[in-house]
Amino acid sequence: MGLALLAALLVGGGGWYYVAGARSAAATPVPATKTTRVRQGDLIITASGAGSLVPATQANLGFKSAGRLAELAVQVGSQVETGALLARLDDSDARVAVSQADIGVKLAELKLTQLTKGADAAALAGAQASLAAAQADLVRLTTPATAADLAADRENLIAAQKALATLQAGPAPEDLTIAASDLEKAAVAVQKAQADYDKVAYRGDIGSLPQAAALQQATLDYEKAKANHALKTAGPTDEQLAAARAKVALAQNQLDLLQQGSDPAAIAAAQAKVTQAQAQLDALTAGATVEDVEAAQLQVQQARNSLQAAQAQLDNTVLRAPFAGTVTAVRAAAGEWVGTTAILTLVDSAHIQAQFYVDESEMGGLAVGNPVHITLDALPDKTFAGRVIRVDPTVDKVEGVPVASALAELEPPQAGSEQGAALLAGMSASLEVVTAERRGVLLVPIVALRELGPGQYAVMVASPGGELTMRPVEVGLKDFINAEIVSGLTAGEAISTGSVDTSQ
Known part of the structure; x- marks a missing residue:
């Protein structure tokens, strides 16, 4: 109104x-x-602005661990695609670590499998046999000896003593006479067979004649008689005497134990063996405990984590491009020892941006999405289109003048255009920002x-x-x-x- x-x-x-x-x-x-x-x-x-071109993405790249640089696959100016090999460290130690970690995983998995599959049939049979033997020993020690047991042990002792005495006395004269007679008979038989053989030795079929077979048999009989004669005349060996004395001592000890009764210490030891054998059998039949299985599972997971860490260390010996772009700096050479500092700089040359400033008096309409028209000092006859993608929330000062700082993204060049190849980071730029239009x-x-x-x-x-x-x-x-x-x-x-x- x-x-x-x-x-x-x-x-x-x-x-x-x-x-x-x-x-x-x-x-x-x-x-x-x-x-x-x-x-x-x-x-x-x-609104008018001024600034320079900057890459949309820039990365200073290096390894996560130190090592000798085995390969440098790029140089300044190299164009690379995403995932391309840039450099590689000597990976011999890392490969050994992966192999060892893999073995650790297999051993842990094998242990877990053994715990969860139950007792082995052979191990179970062995444990049962051990228990039966231990129980038999205990019964023998705790059961009183009978008259028959004593008589049997006395007979064993007498037999052992006679065998020892026989060895110590040596062969009987009649045995020596028989052995000598057998040897002489065998020698005569050989001579006769040899004479019969010689009579027909000229024949081509001598090998099939009975004289040849008779000579061969006579020779074998002679060697047997000769060996028997030598055995009879040589007497017993030290080993034979020692074995005979051991049998006598064992038989005497067994008889003494039966006569004296069981020793309490021996009974206690036998009882301990039975207890131990029973525990081993129980452990096999009961299987692994829940705690044992859980511990084995944790060991498997720990081994897998170690393998994963070793594989990561191996992967870290290779440096690859995180995005497609251009290598702008190289700070190492093959064969050098490098640390974790950056050795390469990679920029995204396909996506260029403009960092620019607008006077405070013209920043009122400056906003994300504003179209921009960009001209470069190096290419004054060309205009590049773009759009504001960021406006800083604070006012800066450039040479004492309050300005608004902003970032514009240039539109990608059309297919076949040479404009993109001409744009380089660092070029000075003048911008006209369309803050409003009707x-x-x-x-x-x-x-x-x-x-x-x-x-x-x-x-x-x-x-x-x-x-x-x-x-x-x-x-x-x-x-x-x-x-x-x-x-x-x-x-x-x-x-x-x-x-x-x-x-x-």
């Missing part, structure tokens, strides 16, 4: 002005009114606006007869020359832009 009243007052005042002017026209010349037409067009607001809107010169109040405007509309009428309008975007009319006017209407002095 206040705006309408103000407009009415202004219109009324304007009417009075023209009436008064008409009355005094004869005395004072009226300045001519300058007009223009409301037109339809585009209004673009820009397309196909009604426009009037900024001088045609009459400000009625804060944010309230009107224009003087000229009739075909030249009369001026003030009309309130809604103003949208405006720059230093034109203003967008959102409502209140139509295209083609004539409006006043001021007056022209025609008195001269």
Whole structure:
């Protein structure tokens, strides 16, 4: 209501002005009114900025562990794809560590399998046999000896003593006489067989004749008789005597034990053997405990973790490109010992950005998504399109001047274009940032606006007869020359832009 009243007052005042002017026209010349037409067009607001090109992605690359650089696969300027080999350390120690860790996993898994599959049949049979033997020994020691047992042990002792005495006495004379006689008979038989053989030795079939077979048999009988004669005349060996004495001692000891009864210490030892054998059998039949299985499972997991860590160490001996780009720096050579500091710099040369600054007075419309037009000092005849992707939330100072810092991403060059190859990080750039724009809107010169109040405007509309009428309008975007009319006017209407002095 206040705006309408103000407009009415202004219109009324304007009417009075023209009436008064008409009355005094004869005395004072009226300045001519300058007009223009409301037109339809585009209004673009820009902010100027300056900066330089930077890569979208840059990485300083190095190894996670120190080692000797075995291979350097790139040089400055090399173009690489994602995953390409850049460099490699000597990996001999790392491969050994992986092999050892793999063996550790297999051993841990084998132990777990043995615990969970149950007792082995052979081990179970052995444990049962050990228990039976231990129990038999205990029964023997704890059972009183019978008369038959004593008689049997005495007979064993007497037999052992006789065998020893026989060995110590040596062969009987009659045995020596028989052995000598057998040897002499065998020698005579050989001589006769040899004579019979010699009579037919000239024949070609001598090998199939009975004389040959008889000679062979006689020779064998002679060797047997000769060996028997030597055995009889040589007497017993030290080993034979020692074995015979041991049998006598064993038989005597067994008889003494039966006669004296069981020793308490021997019974206790036998009982301990039974207990131990029973525990071993119980452990086999019961299988592994829950705790044993869980411990084995943890050992398997620990071994696998060690293998994974060893494999990671092996993988870390290879340096690969994390993205496609260009190598811009190399700080090592093959054969050198390198640490964990960066030895290569890789930049994404396919995606270039512009880091730029805008004066504080023009930063009002600066926002993410604003289109930008970029020209380079090195390529002044080319313009590159892009879009703002970041606006820093604080104001910086460059050489004492407050500025807004922002980042723009350049649009990728079209296929076959040579523009992308010409863009290098570090190039100086000038930017025009489109902070606001209106397309196909009604426009009037900024001088045609009459400000009625804060944010309230009107224009003087000229009739075909030249009369001026003030009309309130809604103003949208405006720059230093034109203003967008959102409502209140139509295209083609004539409006006043001021007056022209025609008195001269």
